Amino acid sequence: MPSYRTIVVGTDGSSTSLAAVDRAATVAADSAAELVIVCAYTPASREQTAAAQDALKDEAYLVVGWTPAEETLRAAEERAVAAGAPKVRTSAVDGPPVDVLRAAVAEHGADLLVVGNKGRGTLSGRLLGSVPSDVARRSGVDVLIVHTT
Numbered sequence: 209m210p211s212y213r214t215i216v217v218g219t220d221g222s223s224t225s226l227a228a229v230d231r232a233a234t235v236a237a238d239s240a241a242e243l244v245i246v247c248a249y250t251p252a253s254r255e256q257t258a259a260a261q262d263a264l265k266d267e268a269y270l271v272v273g274w275t276p277a278e279e280t281l282r283a284a285e286e287r288a289v290a291a292g293a294p295k296v297r298t299s300a301v302d303g304p305p306v307d308v309l310r311a312a313v314a315e316h317g318a319d320l321l322v323v324g325n326k327g328r329g330t331l332s333g334r335l336l337g338s339v340p341s342d343v344a345r346r347s348g349v350d351v352l353i354v355h356t357t
Contacts, residue, residue: 211239212350216312217322218246218305218339221280224324228354229284230291232322235352237292244316245284245298249277288298308340313349322352 218234220223229245236243277300287294297316301308315323323340344351 212320213240214242214244214316214318215320215322216244216309216316216318218248218309219280219284220247221276221283222324224326224354224356226284226287227356228322228324229287231352231354233288233291233293235320237294242295242297243288243293244306244312244318245281245296246290246312247277247280247300248303248305249300250302282310299339305339306346309343310347313347320350320352321347322354324357325353325355
């Protein structure tokens with residue numbers, strides 16, 4: 209199997225997504241590949257903030273707005289560098305997670321997409337859909353789903 213050149217990994221700050229970052233960083237180190245860490249977020253308009261707060265309660269701040277995404281990316285980048293990833297880029301993008309990850313794969317010419325097997329919680333998972341299964345079906349590149357329990 210040839211080495212990967214560019215790896216995209218999605219994170220939402222959950223422990224599962226950070227495990228995916230760790231695994232992606234290890235693969236990037238082994239392949240001397242560039243690692244692109246992506247965090248999808250929702251703009252913090254009043255209507256969207258209210259809807260997120262109604263649905264996600266105390267976890268709404270984790271997915272609404274640009275600042276939480278940037279904080280998540282900083283933490284993920286530190287982990288990736290510590291795991292030996294030779295070149296790391298980060299990107300916070302407004303949009304649904306599956307669409308954001310697919311666009312990142314296309315934009316960066318990635319040949320591997322890494323995601324965790326679950327996100328922030330069961331309620332947010334029901335609201336946002338199953339990111340791992342959707343990207344596995346729709347990404348067009350190899351997908352590594354990091355299993356954590």
